[in-house]
Amino acid sequence: MTTPITFFNHLEDLDTESKYLVHKAKEATALAYAPYSKFCVGAALILEDGSVITGANQENASYPLCMCAERVALYAATATHPNQTILKIAVVAHKKNHKDLTPATCCGACRQVILEFEQRQKKPIEIIMFGTQNQWLKTTATALMPLGFGKESLE
Ligand SMILES: [Zn+2]
Numbered sequence: 001m002t003t004p005i006t007f008f009n010h011l012e013d014l015d016t017e018s019k020y021l022v023h024k025a026k027e028a029t030a031l032a033y034a035p036y037s038k039f040c041v042g043a044a045l046i047l048e049d050g051s052v053i054t055g056a057n058q059e060n061a062s063y064p065l066c067m068c069a070e071r072v073a074l075y076a077a078t079a080t081h082p083n084q085t086i087l088k089i090a091v092v093a094h095k096k097n098h099k100d101l102t103p104a105t106c107c108g109a110c111r112q113v114i115l116e117f118e119q120r121q122k123k124p125i126e127i128i129m130f131g132t133q134n135q136w137l138k139t140t141a142t143a144l145m146p147l148g149f150g151k152e153s154l155e
Contacts, residue, residue, distance in 0.1 A: 004143035008136040018128050018138070021046060021090035026101070028054035028069065029094060035059060036066075038096035041104060043069040045077055045125075047084035053077040070110040074117060085121045089114070090128040103132040106144070114141035115148050 008014055011022060021044045028042030034057055041057040055073030059066045070091055077086060093104035106114065106127060118124050124140040131137045142148070 005137050005139040007131070007133075008138070011136060014128065014136055014138075017046065018088065018090065018126075021052070021088055022092060022128060022136075024052055024054055025069075025090040025092045028056045028073075029092065031056040032069070033058045034096065036061075036063070039093060039102075039104075040096055041069040041091065041093040043073040043089055043091045045073050045089040046087050047077065047081055048087055049081070049084055051081060051084065053080070068107060068110050070106055071113055074113060078117075085123055086117060086125050088126040088128065092130055101130050103130050103134065105129045105131060105137075111141050111144050112148070115145045116150060118142055119150050119152075 011019060024044035025042040028044060029040040032040035034040050036059050042054065044052055044054045046052050053073050053076050055069045055076060057069045058072060070089060091104065091106060092101050094101050106129065114125055114127065118141050124142055127139050127141065129137055
């Protein structure tokens with residue numbers, strides 16, 4: 001059994017590909033539409049062919065219609081590269097007009113969606129996030145969603 005979550009004290013401790021995805025996720029925060037929360041989130045994922053797809057949170061005056069950065073990136077990836085396996089996704093956030101990252105982990109809805117992507121492709125997706133202890137962490141949706149609800153639950 002693999003470790004559910006691996007912690008890293010510094011960004012430099014991550015592998016090169018993960019650091020690159022964090023960089024792309026930071027860039028993507030500039031495309032966040034967050035006039036209400038002022039919480040800018042960026043996500044960047046890499047496919048097995050090396051393509052990198054990014055997303056940023058998109059808010060709406062009708063709050064329940066807001067969409068998280070992770071799901072923007074995941075749905076864009078499957079809509080444009082339907083047969084590609086997603087290897088990793090990095091997620092970062094900062095408050096508007098703040099340069100420094102603020103800790104942010106995937107919400108429950110995104111964990112559920114990533115879990116289904118893992119089940120669809122029959123391969124875990126490495127999730128890279130900046131946690132509340134100012135540590136970087138690597139995990140998977142399967143690790144974050146024990147006893148998760150999935151396709152097999154409906155069979
Ligand atoms: Zn989310």
